[in-house]
Amino acid sequence: MSDRPIALDEYPIHQAPLSMRQVATSDRNAYDRCIFHVLDHAGRALLIAGLGVYPNTGVIDAYATLRLGDRLHAVRASDALTDDRLALTVGPLTITVEEPLRRLRLTCDPDPSDPDGLSCDLTWTASFPATWEPHHTQHRGGRLILEGRRFVQAGTCTGTLRAAGERLTVTAGEWTGTRDRSWGVRPIPGEDGGRAAAEAPTEGFHWIWCPVRFDDRFVMVIVQEDADGHRTLNEARLVRDGAPDRQLGWPYADIGYRPGTRHPERAVLHLTDPARKPLELTAEILTSSPLALGAGYPPADDWQHGTWQGRGWTDRRVYDLSDPAAHPLAAYGVTDHAARFTLDGRTGYGIFEHGSFGRHDPSGFTGYDSVAPGRTHRPGEAAR
Secondary structure, three states, X not given: OOOOOOHHHHOOOOOOOOOOOOOOOOOOOEEEEEEEEEEEOXXXXXXXXXXXXXXXXXXXXXXXXXXXXXXXXXXXXXXXXXXXXXXXXXXXXXXEEEEOOOEEEEEEOOEOOEOOOOEEEEEEEEOOOOEEOOOEEEEEOOEEEEEEEEEEEEEEXXXXXXXXXXXXXXXXXXXXXXEEEEEEEOOOOOOOOHHHHHHOOOOEEEEEEEEEEOOOOEEEEEEEEEOOOOEEEEEXXXXXXXXXEEEOOXXXXXXXXXXXXXXXXXXXXXXXXXXXXXXEEEEEEEEEEEOOOOOOOOOOOOOOOOOOOOOOEEEEEEEEOOOHHHOHHHHHOOEEEEEEEEEOOEEEEXXXXXXXXXXXXXXXXXXXXXXXXXXXXXXXXXXX
């Protein structure tokens, strides 16, 4: 690799006395990536797409998955990271920033050998300003293993999706699009966790990430809790165009799980407006896509983000989701659920992202093999 300046060094955007080729940390887990969710309001389709760069491992990769019926269509690509950091393209997958924070284009080129496979050409347009998520940190033993800066935004999508010989027309009135951008340090596979990981394994992890678009407002809710229910990340925010963001209190969730699983079917997020009025953000799950299948999130066993696959690697596959037992690892990863939401008489659409693993005292889960009985658990209740 050349040690000469790169094109980005021409611009006054440096945050450290380094070339823009380099990041201000030697941590191998440095990353910079995005994720998009595009869902139709009838619950028929859910597209998840993203792209990431990993400067200290020299990798750029991207993915797109489309849940359509009981099939999950996936395209993944990985390659060597180059000095052209404005080229957000890997194999058939490209993200084009047409107007920062306002309009982006997502494309997935068709496979010449399989024209009926997954492809798309979508334009995402912001409906509301981008808003910051809380600064996210996580430690293992005495080491900081995750530190991320993130913003989230909701909008609409137009364009086309193709898969399994079907062509879906994506329209602004019948589809919603949300996106998240994050960068910092986040674990990628291939590193020995050492004594801290061996002697102090995680007892439990409980996560809710919930961006919701209404016609006149955007609501973002984040909850991360340890096994005992200690809250380590918290956000409930209302975003409107032309108005200051408002916090909506300390969210609590009542989740109705499918019996014998930790798969949510409905949820109520209890919020509070600035006048201390209680608000209920309800979620009705429409369709679901496990991030461990196709999208490269742990504990995926076929491909994970940031891992070197060689130059010019592209993989396409279709997962059958009709039998949950066929994909046992999916239950131990985060799942993104397209959902219809209601709040204060309004109906909106967005993502109920949820993962609950191991012990979680407020939900009554006692360990990794603990699942829900046939009813909703409220905080403080024990599973039976």
